[in-house]
Amino acid sequence: MKNIAFTLMLFALIFTACNTGGSHTKTAKGLEYTIHTKNDGPKAKIGDYLTLNMQYATENDSVIFSSYRNNRPLSFKFQETLFKGALNDGITQMAAGDSATLLVPADSIYGDRLPNFVKKGGKIKYTLSLLKVQSEQEYQAEVEAKKKSQDDADSKLINEYIAKNNLKMETAPSGLRYSIAKPGTGAMPEGNNLVVKMKYSLTLLDGKEVESSKGASVEMPMNRQVKGLRDGIALIKKGGKGKLIVPSTQAYGERQRGSVPANSVLVYDIEVDDIVEGNPVQPASSVPAKLQTTTSPAGNTSTAKLPTTMPAKQAPAKGGAKEGK
Known part of the structure; x- marks a missing residue:
C-alpha cells in the first residue's frame, strides 16, 4: 500500500x-x-x-x-x-x-x-x-513557538499521569520531572565521553515498556542519549535511584523513533551504579538503539535529521525505482 x-x-x-x-x-x-x-x-x-x-x-x-x-x-x-x-x-x-x-x-x-x-x-x-x-530569526521564532505549544501539551499529560499514579515529583527548570528514591553522591564528571553504568526501564505514559535492562547494569555513552535522561542522571548522581518523566521536547520530539511515537513523553526508572569518562567496553549493540538520539539544527530533536546528499557507495535495489537506505 x-x-x-x-x-x-x-x-x-x-x-x-x-x-x-x-x-x-x-x-x-x-x-x-x-x-x-x-x-x-x-x-x-x-x-x-x-x-x-x-x-x-x-x-x-x-x-x-x-x-x-x-x-x-x-x-x-x-x-x-x-x-x-x-x-x-x-x-x-x-x-x-x-x-x-x-x-x-x-x-x-x-x-x-x-x-x-x-x-x-x-x-x-x-x-x-x-x-x-x-531567515534565521523567522526559523528560530517558529521553533520556539512550536516548542512552547508542545511543552504545554506535555505538561498537561504529565500532570494527569502524576495525579493518576499518586506520584510526588519535583520539577527542574527545564521542565523535567524527577523524584529521587535514593540520593546519589558526588558531582557529575565533566567531559564529552561520559559513560554511565546503570539499571533502567523506559516506558511511555500509557505504561507500555519500550526498553529495559532487565535488572542488569549496562554501560551507556551519555553523548548518545536524549537531553532529559542526561539531565536526570546529573540530578540523581552516582549511587542514586529515581524516576524521570521527560517531556517530548527533551526526548525524540516530533520524530517517531522505533516503537516510540512522535511527541512521546518518556518515563525512566533508573539506578545509577557508576559514572566514568571513557568509551564503553561493551559492544555498541549493548546500547539500546531507541535511547540514541541526534540533534537538529535548532538544537532539539523535533526537526527531521538531514541525511547526507552524497549518495551511499552501494547500488540501489534492483528492479526499478526503489528507495535505498
Whole structure:
C-alpha cells in the first residue's frame, strides 16, 4: 500500500512538471536543472533555513533516498559546505513553492571514487520541492513557538499521569520531572565521553515498556542519549535511584523513533551504579538503539535529521525505482 502511495505521489509530481512546462538550464559547472513550478518569492540563499522534500536517484531512476515516500520533509540551515557538487547552484534558483529536477555531475560529488553503479561522466538526479524559506530569526521564532505549544501539551499529560499514579515529583527548570528514591553522591564528571553504568526501564505514559535492562547494569555513552535522561542522571548522581518523566521536547520530539511515537513523553526508572569518562567496553549493540538520539539544527530533536546528499557507495535495489537506505 505504501509503495502504491509513493508511486502515485511521484506520478503527481511528474504530471505537474509536464503541465507546467519548466525551463531547462545548464550551468558552467555542468549542472542541468528544470524548474517545474516557479514562484515570484525570494530565492533561497546561503544562511537561510530551508524546509524541502528531496529525492535523489541514478540516471535510470533507481531511487537512493527519498523524503517523499514517508512525507518527511527535511529542515536545515543552508550552508555552502552542506552539499557537495553543483547542487547548491540549483537550490539558489528556487523560491518557496518551487519544484525542480537537477542533474548533478557524479564526479562533482564522488571525485575519482565513483561507486560501481555510476558510470564515469554520469549524473545523479535530484528531485526537489522547496516548501519553505526562512531567515534565521523567522526559523528560530517558529521553533520556539512550536516548542512552547508542545511543552504545554506535555505538561498537561504529565500532570494527569502524576495525579493518576499518586506520584510526588519535583520539577527542574527545564521542565523535567524527577523524584529521587535514593540520593546519589558526588558531582557529575565533566567531559564529552561520559559513560554511565546503570539499571533502567523506559516506558511511555500509557505504561507500555519500550526498553529495559532487565535488572542488569549496562554501560551507556551519555553523548548518545536524549537531553532529559542526561539531565536526570546529573540530578540523581552516582549511587542514586529515581524516576524521570521527560517531556517530548527533551526526548525524540516530533520524530517517531522505533516503537516510540512522535511527541512521546518518556518515563525512566533508573539506578545509577557508576559514572566514568571513557568509551564503553561493551559492544555498541549493548546500547539500546531507541535511547540514541541526534540533534537538529535548532538544537532539539523535533526537526527531521538531514541525511547526507552524497549518495551511499552501494547500488540501489534492483528492479526499478526503489528507495535505498
